[in-house]
Amino acid sequence: MARFTGKVAIITGSSSGIGRATALLLASEGAKVTITGRDEGRLDESRKAILQAGVAKANVNAIVADVTSAQGQDLLISSTLKKFGRIDILINNAGANIPDPSGKTRVDCTIDNLQEMFKLNLQSVVEITQKARPHLAKSRGEIVNISSIGAGPSAQPQSVYYSSAKAALDQYSRCAAIDLISEGIRINVVQPGFVSTGFSTAARGLSSDESLKFYNGMGELPHCIPAGYCGQPDHLASVIAFLADRKASEYIVGQTIIADGGTSLVLGMHANFGQKK
Template identity: 75%
Template sequence: MARFSDKVAIVTGSSNGIGRAAAVLLASEGAKVTITGRDSERLEETRQAVLKAGVAESHVNSVVADITSADGQDLLISSTLEKFGKIDILINNAGANIPDANGKTRTEGGIDTFLKMFQLNLQSVVEMTQKVRPHLAKTRGEIVNVSSIAAGPAAQPQGPYYSSAKAALDQYSRSAAIDLISEGIRINVVQPGFVETGFSTVARGLNAEESANFYSSMGAQPHCIPAGFCAKPEHIASVIAFLADRKASEYIVGQTITADGGSTLVLGFHAHFARKAPKN
């Protein structure tokens, strides 16, 4: 029997990257999956990727929604319950380093950018956790929050708002994990390092070729990634699946698993960016 047979999962931010890989993996191992994102075309690509993995169409629920809006959150939950009847797993993957509307960088970014960063990377997780809580209590379910090594403890001068939001997410996850474990709900966190999703390059305005070169270059520098390569989304998805699998990880509660190829143990990339970052 597949390890997620009879499980129902919601994966936010699943229109590409880590979210897409997680949705495909969970579904291919038996889960019924709700995928969601704001871009209908990219979300359809995810749906097709799930179906290509041999998953029955009836096991996929595709919802175009804005995870930062109450209506989007409610639609996501209600449609999952209507189609599948329960919720066992919530993967809070949606997140982004939102560019400043006025082109400001580092600590000069506008307060509106700061607020949007926290709304997406933290507030949406808090709201989804509150809304899904009664359903997960019924199933003794799992929550996996996707953070980032940007959360620290090393400084991130090139992206202080994003890194602060992720650091807050980590602490919220720890606190909520202890609060909800008495109801049988487990919460854990995955902290990815560099992952070939385009996430680290879109904010820098790089095209596809430049993006590929960036990830290749980072992976080739042992002071940046000791493992010698950037992660693929599938590498992070496998960690998410491990934490979502109660049989495999039942005694892990409120913990953060860092999946970064060793980057945070050498911290060389911080100096790399500090040296090359443009001044305002």
């Protein structure tokens, strides 16, 4: 029997990248999944990828929703319960390093940009966790929050607000893990480094080819990614699935797994972003 047979998982930000890969992996291993994103076209691509892997249509719940809105959060919870009857796993993957519309960067970014960054990368996680909590308590469920090596301890001057929001997410996850383990709810964190998803290049306006070249180039630089190659969404999906599988990781509570090919150990990647002039 597949390891997630009988389990129901919500994966936010699953219309592309790590979220899509995670939803595909969990569904392929027996889970019934709610996938979600704001872009209907990309979300449908995720749905089709899951079905093409041999997953039954009845095991996929695709919901177009904005996780930063109360309506979007409520829809994810209610539609999952209506279709599947329970919630066992919550993967809080949705997040972004949102460019400041004013064009400002680093510590010059506006306060509006700060608030928007925290609303998506921290507040939405807190809110959906609160709403999923009673259902996860019933199932003695799992929460995996997706952070970033940008959270520290090394400084990230090129993404001050994003990194700060992810650092706050990490501490929230630790505190909530201790608070909720008595209810049987287990919370852990995954910190990705560079992953070839377009995440790090979207703000730069790079094309698909330029983005691929960027990630491949970073992977060839040992002072950036010692492993010698850039991570793929599947690499992170495997780590997330490990933490979502209680049989495999039940004694891990409130911890952070760094999956970055060694980047955070060498601290050399800043050289490729340039220094403030």
